[in-house]
Amino acid sequence: MQKILTVEHVEKYYGNKGNLTKAVDDISFEVEKGEFVGIMGASGSGKTTLLNCISTIDSATAGHIVIDGMDITKLNSRKLSKFRREQLGFIFQDFNLLDTLTAFENIALALTIVKTPVGEIDVRVHQVAKELEIEDVLKKYPYQMSGGQKQRVASARAIVTRPALILADEPTGALDSKSSRMLLESFETLNSNLQATILMVTHDAFTASYCHRILFIKDGRIFNELVRGEDTRRQFFNKIIEVVTLLGGDNSNVL
Amino acid sequence: MFFKLALKNVTKSIRDYTIYFLTMTFGVCLFYMFNSIDSQKAMLNISAVQNKSMEMLTQSIGYVSIFISVILGFLIVYANRFLIRRRKKELGIYMTLGMEKGKISRIVVLETFFIGVFALAMGLVVGIFASQWLSVVTAKMFEVSMKAFQFTFSFNAFYKTLLYFGIIFLIVMIFNTISISKLKLIDLLTDGKKNEKLKIKRLWISVVLFLVSVVCLGAAYYFINKNGMLEVNGMFTASIVLGCVGTLLFFLSLSGFLLRVVQANKRLYYKNMNMFILRQINSKINTTFVSMSVICIMLLVTIGTLSTGMGLADVLTKGVKESTPYDLTFSYEYQRDNTKTPINDIAKKMEDDKIDLGRYAREYAQLNYYSSDLKYGDFHFDDSLLRQYFGYDQIKLVNKYPMPIISLTDYNRAAKMQGKPEISLKDDEFAVNCTLYQFQPAIESFLKNSGKIVLNGKQLTTAGKTAYRTALQTSMSQTDSGTLIVPDAMINSLSLQTEVLNVNYKVGVNEQELLQKLETVYSEDAVESGKIVRPYDMELSRALIFEQGAGLKTVVSYLAIYIGLVFLITSAAVLALQQLSEASDNAERYGLLQKLGAEESMVNRALFSQIAIYFFIPLSLAIVHSYVGIRVANNVVQMLGHLDIMGNTLFTAMIFLVIYGGYFLATYFGSRSMIHQRQN
Numbered sequence A: 001m002q003k004i005l006t007v008e009h010v011e012k013y014y015g016n017k018g019n020l021t022k023a024v025d026d027i028s029f030e031v032e033k034g035e036f037v038g039i040m041g042a043s044g045s046g047k048t049t050l051l052n053c054i055s056t057i058d059s060a061t062a063g064h065i066v067i068d069g070m071d072i073t074k075l076n077s078r079k080l081s082k083f084r085r086e087q088l089g090f091i092f093q094d095f096n097l098l099d100t101l102t103a104f105e106n107i108a109l110a111l112t113i114v115k116t117p118v119g120e121i122d123v124r125v126h127q128v129a130k131e132l133e134i135e136d137v138l139k140k141y142p143y144q145m146s147g148g149q150k151q152r153v154a155s156a157r158a159i160v161t162r163p164a165l166i167l168a169d170e171p172t173g174a175l176d177s178k179s180s181r182m183l184l185e186s187f188e189t190l191n192s193n194l195q196a197t198i199l200m201v202t203h204d205a206f207t208a209s210y211c212h213r214i215l216f217i218k219d220g221r222i223f224n225e226l227v228r229g230e231d232t233r234r235q236f237f238n239k240i241i242e243v244v245t246l247l248g249g250d251n252s253n254v255l
Numbered sequence B: 001m002f003f004k005l006a007l008k009n010v011t012k013s014i015r016d017y018t019i020y021f022l023t024m025t026f027g028v029c030l031f032y033m034f035n036s037i038d039s040q041k042a043m044l045n046i047s048a049v050q051n052k053s054m055e056m057l058t059q060s061i062g063y064v065s066i067f068i069s070v071i072l073g074f075l076i077v078y079a080n081r082f083l084i085r086r087r088k089k090e091l092g093i094y095m096t097l098g099m100e101k102g103k104i105s106r107i108v109v110l111e112t113f114f115i116g117v118f119a120l121a122m123g124l125v126v127g128i129f130a131s132q133w134l135s136v137v138t139a140k141m142f143e144v145s146m147k148a149f150q151f152t153f154s155f156n157a158f159y160k161t162l163l164y165f166g167i168i169f170l171i172v173m174i175f176n177t178i179s180i181s182k183l184k185l186i187d188l189l190t191d192g193k194k195n196e197k198l199k200i201k202r203l204w205i206s207v208v209l210f211l212v213s214v215v216c217l218g219a220a221y222y223f224i225n226k227n228g229m230l231e232v233n234g235m236f237t238a239s240i241v242l243g244c245v246g247t248l249l250f251f252l253s254l255s256g257f258l259l260r261v262v263q264a265n266k267r268l269y270y271k272n273m274n275m276f277i278l279r280q281i282n283s284k285i286n287t288t289f290v291s292m293s294v295i296c297i298m299l300l301v302t303i304g305t306l307s308t309g310m311g312l313a314d315v316l317t318k319g320v321k322e323s324t325p326y327d328l329t330f331s332y333e334y335q336r337d338n339t340k341t342p343i344n345d346i347a348k349k350m351e352d353d354k355i356d357l358g359r360y361a362r363e364y365a366q367l368n369y370y371s372s373d374l375k376y377g378d379f380h381f382d383d384s385l386l387r388q389y390f391g392y393d394q395i396k397l398v399n400k401y402p403m404p405i406i407s408l409t410d411y412n413r414a415a416k417m418q419g420k421p422e423i424s425l426k427d428d429e430f431a432v433n434c435t436l437y438q439f440q441p442a443i444e445s446f447l448k449n450s451g452k453i454v455l456n457g458k459q460l461t462t463a464g465k466t467a468y469r470t471a472l473q474t475s476m477s478q479t480d481s482g483t484l485i486v487p488d489a490m491i492n493s494l495s496l497q498t499e500v501l502n503v504n505y506k507v508g509v510n511e512q513e514l515l516q517k518l519e520t521v522y523s524e525d526a527v528e529s530g531k532i533v534r535p536y537d538m539e540l541s542r543a544l545i546f547e548q549g550a551g552l553k554t555v556v557s558y559l560a561i562y563i564g565l566v567f568l569i570t571s572a573a574v575l576a577l578q579q580l581s582e583a584s585d586n587a588e589r590y591g592l593l594q595k596l597g598a599e600e601s602m603v604n605r606a607l608f609s610q611i612a613i614y615f616f617i618p619l620s621l622a623i624v625h626s627y628v629g630i631r632v633a634n635n636v637v638q639m640l641g642h643l644d645i646m647g648n649t650l651f652t653a654m655i656f657l658v659i660y661g662g663y664f665l666a667t668y669f670g671s672r673s674m675i676h677q678r679q680n
Helices: A047-054 A077-087 A103-113 A118-131 A147-159 A177-193 A233-254 B002-012 B014-035 B037-043 B048-086 B088-096 B101-141 B155-181 B185-190 B203-227 B234-264 B274-318 B346-352 B383-387 B392-399 B408-417 B440-449 B511-521 B524-528 B542-595 B600-638 B645-679
Strands: A003-015 A020-032 A036-040 A062-067 A088-091 A165-169 A198-202 A213-218 A221-227 B328-333 B361-371 B405-407 B429-433 B452-455 B458-462 B483-486 B495-505 B538-541
Touching (some): A020 A221, A047 A062, A047 A165, A088 A147, A103 A147, A147 A177, A213 A233, B002 B014, B002 B101, B014 B048, B014 B101, B014 B542, B037 B101, B048 B088, B088 B185, B101 B542, B203 B600, B234 B600, B274 B542, B274 B600, B383 B392, B452 B483, B511 B538, B542 B645
Parallel strands (some): A036 A198, A165 A198
Antiparallel strands (some): A003 A020, A003 A062, B328 B538, B429 B483
16 A cells, blocks of 8 residues: 555654653654544644644654655745645634635635646536535535535535645534534545545544544654454444543543 | 833834824824924025915915814824724733723723824924925925025924824824724624625626716716816716716725626636635725725825826916016006096106106006907807817806907007017908917917908908917916907097006116005005006016916915825825735635645735735726816816926826835735734
C-alpha cells in the first residue's frame, strides 16, 4: 500500500526555556492511501495542534511530516499555499462556509482557487454533490441550510479538488446525532467509493467508531492505537469506550 | 482607573484611529487656516478696495464655516459610530464583567475627548504653520506685495476653531452615550456572525432596478441640459430629484446587476476571486448604498466647486483686460427718471464745476446712447443661435429691450482713443457693435440674411456682414449685447438714454487725486441738498476693477477650495472607515481563503479589488454627473467670458489623485495588515 502520510518524531513546543509546554511530544505514525484514521484525545491533549502541523497551518518545532512524498516541514510559505490547495482538503467544526456564497459557489470556490478550467467546474461540483446527496441545496445560502447540510457542503468543498488527504477537525462537533450519523455515512461513502484518505480528529467515541484505525493521544504522546479490523461498528465502539475509560481512569487516579 | 483605561485604549488602538485622527486634524487645520485670513492683512500692502475684498472674503468664509462645521460634525458622529461598532466585543467583555453602561459610556466619552484634544491640538499647530504659507498665496492672488514676512497668529480663528469643534465633540459625546445605552449584550458578543438580510432577494429585480436607475439618470441629464442652470423651474427640480433617485437606485442595484451579468459569463465569474469579490460587495450593499449615494453626491459637489469655482474665478478676472479699454469711464443714466436733465457734455460740466480734467486726461471723449422703439425682438434673431446660451424666458425678456443706438462720430472717437480703425457709413447705412460673444452669431446671421432695419420710418441697410467688437466703455465685464451705429443725422430724432465719458490719463497721473477731487466737489451732501448736479451716476476706473477682480477671484477660489477639500476628505474618510471596519469583520472570510490554500498575493488582490470598487464606483458616477453638470454650468460661466476647462480639470484631478488616492491606499494597507494580523 502507498503511504500518504508519514509523521516522524514530530514535536511542537510553546513558550520559552523557563516555561515550556510540549503540546506535541515526539509523535510518529503513518497513514496509507484509502485509510480512514481517527485521532482521539481529551481537550488539551494536543490533537488539534498535531492536526494543525499536518495541515501546514502551523509549523512543527522538530521532526518531519511527509505527505504524498513531500516533506512539508521543508517548504516555504508560498509552496505551502500551493501544497495546501492541491494536496489537502479541510473540514472544520464550525463549517466555515462563506455566508455570502451559495452552496454551489462555496464548493466551486475551492476549484477556482486551484484554477480549474471553467468547463470542468459545473461537472465536478455536481458530481460531488450527488455523492454527498446535497444536489437539492446547491442554490441555497448557508443560512438557509441545516447544520448537517452545511457540513456536507463543507465536505464537498474539501473533496472536490481531489486532495491526497482530507483533514477533518471535529466535523460532528456542532451537529445533532442524526446529522452526525448522515455525515459520517457520507465519509464512509467518500472513503470507499472515491478512495479518499481521511484523517479525523474527534473526542466523540461514536464519531470515532466509523474509522478504520484510531490513535489515542494524551499529553502530546500517542497513548494507544486501536484497529477496527473485522469488528462490527458496535464492537469497535465498545473497544473505544474501554480505551476512553482507561484514559479518563488515569484522571480519576489523580483525583 | 477609567481615565487610565480610556487612555490605554486610545494608544492601543491608535492604528484603527489613524485615518479618523488624520481626517480630523486635516479638518481642524483647514478650518483654522481659512478663518485666519483676516489676520494676514497685517502682512500685506493692501488698498482700501482690497481691504473691502478682504472683508468680503472673511465674511463669506465665516458663513461657509458654519456649514462646513456641520459637515465635519456629521463625519465625526458617523466615524464614532463605526469605532464603537468595531469594538463591540471589547465593550461586551466589559459588560460581562459587570461594568455598568454608564461607566462604559464614560470610558468612551473620555476616549472621544482624548482623540478630540489630540486632533484639535495637532490640527491647530499644523494650521498655524500652514496659514503662514496661505498668506503668501493670498498676497499673490491679490496681486499685492508683502510688507515683510512676519509670523501671524489669529486669536479669532483660534477661539472659533476651539468653539466650533468643542460643540461638535460635545454632540458626539451625547451621540456616543445614546448609542451605548442602546447596546444589548447578546448583540455585542455575537456581532459579526449575523447575516445581513438582503433587501433585494431576487437578482432579476436588481437588473430591472438598475435599468430604471439608468433611465432616471438619463432623464435627469436630459432635463438639466435642456433647461440649463439659470432657471429654477419644474424641469430643474425634476432633474435634481430624478438625479438623486437615480443615484440611489444605481447603488442599490449595481452589485446585483453586476453579479447577474458576470454570472452569465462563467469564464469570468469563476476566474480568480471574482465570485468572492462580487458576493462580498453584494452582501453589504443594504447598509452601504445610502452612504455610497451620499458620497457620490458629495464628490460631485467637490468636483463641481473645484473645477467651476476655480474656472469662475479665472473668468471673472480674465475678461477684465478686454472690458477695460479706458482708464476711467463716467456714465450718466438720463432716462431712469424724469427728474434728471441731460448733461450733454460731461467734461464741460466738470470744467464748469472747477475740475481741471485736462490736468489729468491725455484725451477724453463723450459717447451718447440713444433709444428708439426698435426692440431686440424686432430683429427676429435666429432663436436656435441664442438657445445655445439662453433659456426661453431669458430670450423673451431680451426681446422686449430696445436696442441702444450711437452716432457714427461717437463711435469713431471712441475707437480712435483705443487706436482702432475708424469707420464710415453712407446716409442709408448702419453698422452693429457687439462684444458679448453669445449675441454675435445671431446678430451676424441677421446682417448676412436680412441686413435691413427701419428706424423712424427710414430704411437702413447694413454696411457690412460682421459686427464690430469694440468695447465702448470701461466696465466689470463685457456688456455690449448689440449697439446700432447710425449716421449722425439720424440721432436727432431719437431719445437720449445714457451719456458716457471715457478718459485716458496722462502718463504718471495719480488717479486717487482726481477721484478725491471729484469726491469733494460732488460730495454726497452737496448733491443731496441740490447745490450741485453730479454729471455722472457711476465712475469705473480700470485700476479699481483690476483690484476688485483680484479680490473677487480670491474669494471665489478660496471658497471653492475650502468647500471642495472638506467635502473630499469627508467622503474619503467615510469610505475608508467603512472599509476598515468591514475588513475586521471580514478577516475570518479572508482567513478561510488562506486556509483553503489561496496564496497571500491572491487574497491581497481580492482585498484590493474590493476596496477599489468601493472607492472608485462612487467616484466614477460622480465624474459622469459632474461631466454633465459642469458642461451646463459652463454655459452660465461662459456668459461672463471664456473658460479654461482643461486647466481646472487637471488641477481637480491632481487634488483627487493625492487626497482620494491617499485615503484609498491607506485603507488598503490598513485592511491588509488587519487581515494578516488575524492569521498570526
